[in-house]
Amino acid sequence: MKGLNLESWCRDAIENFKxxxxxxxxxxxxxxxEANEGVANIPLAVWSFEQAFPISWELAAIGYEKxxxxxxxxxxxxxxxxxxx
Numbered sequence: 001m002k003g004l005n006l007e008s009w010c011r012d013a014i015e016n017f018k019x020x021x022x023x024x025x026x027x028x029x030x031x032x033x034e035a036n037e038g039v040a041n042i043p044l045a046v047w048s049f050e051q052a053f054p055i056s057w058e059l060a061a062i063g064y065e066k067x068x069x070x071x072x073x074x075x076x077x078x079x080x081x082x083x084x085x
Contacts, residue, residue, distance in 0.1 A: 010054045010074065021051040024076070025084075046085040052078035 012018040026049070030042040053076065060071040 010057045013054045014057060019053045021053045021079075024049045024052045024078075043085055045083065047081055047083050049076060049078040050080045052076045 009020065009022075012020065026047045027043050028045040029040070030044055031040055054074055055077045056073075056075040058073045058075075060073070062068070062070050
């Protein structure tokens with residue numbers, strides 16, 4: 001998605017019904033820990049999605065008083081997917 005903003009891509013598809021499918025790689029990476037000797041961003045798993053485009057984008061309620069994380073959920077429609085790592 002070079003030159004394309006994730007938010008713009010999602011809004012175009014969800015609000016304007018302008019779908020631009022892309023091939024996407026989703027990577028689960030490690031965080032810093034003693035287990036991997038302080039090295040972060042080591043790929044743990046990688047999934048590839050062919051011709052994906054967003055069909056929904058949700059933002060969970062934020063707990064301001066509790067100092068909680070915000071969770072965003074992006075749902076994609078795609079032609080095919082596979083795990084590469």
